[in-house]
Amino acid sequence: MTTAPPRAEPGYAPAPDPDDPPVRKLYRSADGRLLGGVARGLAGHLGLPVSWVRIVFVALFMADGMGALLYAAFWFFVPLGIGGVEHRQPAAGDGGKRRRLARKPDKGQVFALIALLIGASVIASRFQLGQANGYLWPVLLIGAGVALVWRQADNSRRAQWLELGRRKALLPVLRGAAGVLLVCIGVTGIVVLQGSVRHLGSVLQAALAVVVGIALLAGPYLVRMMQDLSEERLMRIRAQERAEVAAHVHDSVLHTLTLIQRNADDPREVARLARAQERELRAWLYKPEGRGKDEDEEPTTLAEAVRKAAAEVEDHHGVPIEVVVVGDCPLDEPLGAQMQAAREAMVNAAKYGGEGGAVQVFAEVEGRSVFVSVRDRGPGFDLDAVPADRMGVRESIIGRMERNGGTARLRPAPDGGTVVELEMERAAAEQGT
Amino acid sequence: MSSEDAQQDATARPGGGRTVRVVLVDDHRMFRTGVQAEIGETARTGVEVVGEAADVDQAVTVITATRPEVVLLDVHLPGGGGVEVLRRCAALSADAERPVRFLALSVSDAAEDVIGVIRGGARGYVTKTITGTDLVDAIFRVADGDAVFSPRLAGFVLDAFASTDAPPVDEDLDRLTQREREVLRLIARGYAYKEIAKQLFISVKTVESHVSAVLRKLQLSNRHELTRWAAARRLV
Numbered sequence: 001m002t003t004a005p006p007r008a009e010p011g012y013a014p015a016p017d018p019d020d021p022p023v024r025k026l027y028r029s030a031d032g033r034l035l036g037g038v039a040r041g042l043a044g045h046l047g048l049p050v051s052w053v054r055i056v057f058v059a060l061f062m063a064d065g066m067g068a069l070l071y072a073a074f075w076f077f078v079p080l081g082i083g084g085v086e087h088r089q090p091a092a093g094d095g096g097k098r099r100r101l102a103r104k105p106d107k108g109q110v111f112a113l114i115a116l117l118i119g120a121s122v123i124a125s126r127f128q129l130g131q132a133n134g135y136l137w138p139v140l141l142i143g144a145g146v147a148l149v150w151r152q153a154d155n156s157r158r159a160q161w162l163e164l165g166r167r168k169a170l171l172p173v174l175r176g177a178a179g180v181l182l183v184c185i186g187v188t189g190i191v192v193l194q195g196s197v198r199h200l201g202s203v204l205q206a207a208l209a210v211v212v213g214i215a216l217l218a219g220p221y222l223v224r225m226m227q228d229l230s231e232e233r234l235m236r237i238r239a240q241e242r243a244e245v246a247a248h249v250h251d252s253v254l255h256t257l258t259l260i261q262r263n264a265d266d267p268r269e270v271a272r273l274a275r276a277q278e279r280e281l282r283a284w285l286y287k288p289e290g291r292g293k294d295e296d297e298e299p300t301t302l303a304e305a306v307r308k309a310a311a312e313v314e315d316h317h318g319v320p321i322e323v324v325v326v327g328d329c330p331l332d333e334p335l336g337a338q339m340q341a342a343r344e345a346m347v348n349a350a351k352y353g354g355e356g357g358a359v360q361v362f363a364e365v366e367g368r369s370v371f372v373s374v375r376d377r378g379p380g381f382d383l384d385a386v387p388a389d390r391m392g393v394r395e396s397i398i399g400r401m402e403r404n405g406g407t408a409r410l411r412p413a414p415d416g417g418t419v420v421e422l423e424m425e426r427a428a429a430e431q432g433t
Numbered sequence: 434m435s436s437e438d439a440q441q442d443a444t445a446r447p448g449g450g451r452t453v454r455v456v457l458v459d460d461h462r463m464f465r466t467g468v469q470a471e472i473g474e475t476a477r478t479g480v481e482v483v484g485e486a487a488d489v490d491q492a493v494t495v496i497t498a499t500r501p502e503v504v505l506l507d508v509h510l511p512g513g514g515g516v517e518v519l520r521r522c523a524a525l526s527a528d529a530e531r532p533v534r535f536l537a538l539s540v541s542d543a544a545e546d547v548i549g550v551i552r553g554g555a556r557g558y559v560t561k562t563i564t565g566t567d568l569v570d571a572i573f574r575v576a577d578g579d580a581v582f583s584p585r586l587a588g589f590v591l592d593a594f595a596s597t598d599a600p601p602v603d604e605d606l607d608r609l610t611q612r613e614r615e616v617l618r619l620i621a622r623g624y625a626y627k628e629i630a631k632q633l634f635i636s637v638k639t640v641e642s643h644v645s646a647v648l649r650k651l652q653l654s655n656r657h658e659l660t661r662w663a664a665a666r667r668l669v
Contacts, residue, residue: 324622326591358623360584362588362621364591373622413624415628
């Protein structure tokens with residue numbers, strides 16, 4: 001696009017050159033169109049101002065409605081496009097000093113509308129409204145209805161691209177219904193004008209019979225086709241998912257395996273890597289879609305907080321921590337304090353009791369209270385033997401729990417090791433969950 | 434358990450224990466080799482691996498042919514998974530004379546896998562991170578007709594039974610007693626059965642019977658009820 005006028009630069013800025021040149025395919029314009037976007041699309045394709053194309057169409061329309069037929073044909077066969085037209089649009093419009101405005105009808109559109117009205121009145125006068133040719137009004141009605149429905153189809157397609165289909169669900173239905181109604185009225189009008197109202201019933205019956213017959217004949221094929229289509233789509237989605245999984249597994253697992261090979265003589269590091277990888281893989285495989293796949297966000301519920309704290313301590317100290325969480329509840333301030341105390345307990349367990357095996361963390365939400373226990377299988381621990389100036393356990397675990405209205409107990413586990421039990425009442429407001 | 438081989442081997446090993454015949458079902462050959470190396474030394478552990486299988490069809494054939502006391506069963510297997518093996522061996526495990534018992538041994542501790550095989554009739558569930566000694570212990574326990582839970586599994590069960598707003602389906606089922614819940618809680622906290630017994634001042638046998646009761650209640654009275662039960666808690 002080196003030949004593009006400098007004015008067009010900003011419009012092209014995001015699109016790199018190689019995108020543009022080779023095949024200029026004809027699309028209907030989805031933006032700023034009056035009816036089907038045919039004129040706009042043609043204008044973009046031919047590099048002419050839109051109004052010229054519209055005038056040509058109106059002029060052709062004068063010639064026994066040729067323009068209308070041509071327009072309809074274009075509308076029917078040419079696909080709607082966003083990107084391709086967007087790109088060429090500024091180039092086309094730039095000859096004049098028009099800027100495309102998003103929704104407001106610009107001068108060209110107003111002009112085209114006026115021209116259309118004039119043309120319509122000319123035609124109307126030529127046919128001597130409603131007298132000589134009684135079919136005009138029904139035909140116009142049918143045309144309007146068809147246009148409405150077609151345009152609606154375009155809109156829904158466009159909404160699919162832009163993914164705003166959900167926003168206004170009623171309007172499209174209304175527009176579609178209005179189009180169908182117009183066509184029905186038009187058809188009925190023709191029938192009435194033909195003077196065959198007497199036969200209306202039987203005609204309708206016959207038509208219905210034909211429609212039912214066709215439906216019966218074609219139905220199975222249609223249903224089959226729809227099923228095949230949806231099945232194919234499902235397969236494609238599955239294949240995509242599989243590719244994503246493969247990519248993820250490839251990246252993270254092979255990476256970790258490489259690191260493990262390199263650190264093969266450091267069992268602690270190997271264990272740490274393996275645990276971290278296992279955790280990541282599990283989170284990726286089993287967590288519900290969209291939740292916790294990236295671990296950066298702050299946890300908002302108890303279960304997440306416990307798992308996160310355990311994962312961090314595990315990574316930091318290289319001691320496996322097994323977590324079991326029963327129930328879940330949102331995290332409030334006292335529970336946050338409890339989590340910090342639990343984390344401190346996990347760090348202690350990992351530091352001093354990690355030699356004896358995995359540290360076990362158990363959290364349970366039970367009615368109004370939350371219970372957390374952290375257990376190691378280390379050499380054990382006697383609170384009274386700790387010098388009075390060491391504040392780790394007294395302040396960050398026991399003190400913290402008591403300040404927030406909870407309790408903390410330390411005691412030896414039955415077969416060696418230490419158990420830290422933390423209990424905290426939940427805030428009354430959280431009862432609903 | 435009262436089989437002749439057990440009595441024959443009774444004197445061969447220190448501790449006066451017996452030998453448990455085990456079949457290993459796992460589709461990973463490396464894992465089978467690892468387990469074999471860890472527990473297969475009969476003189477030391479009292480476990481004799483009499484057969485191995487890598488998929489469902491093989492497993493059924495081997496189990497039927499060897500009639501082991503315990504089957505170590507992987508949950509994810511080609512040909513329908515561990516549940517399918519359980520289904521096709523239902524007659525063997527129901528045998529009153531020499532029942533074949535299943536201990537699920539899986540790398541997965543996802544709720545649906547766990548609940549699935551327990552419902553299928555497995556007498557226990559341990560994860561593959563278990564140590565060799567604990568695994569041998571679990572095998573003997575299962576061979577004796579008791580149930581073995583991993584902490585995670587206990588957590589799932591507690592989660593399922595503890596929910597306060599249980600649907601009306603549950604009302605005609607007997608819920609867990611206070612004691613059973615206590616035992617489960619301790620299992621979930623990583624305590625061994627022996628430690629639980631010490632902590633609660635009861636015998637190991639009592640702990641085991643509590644766990645078996647939990648398992649019985651978990652299996653419920655019929656499949657239909659269980660499906661609803663599990664679906665209500667989003668376990669399946």
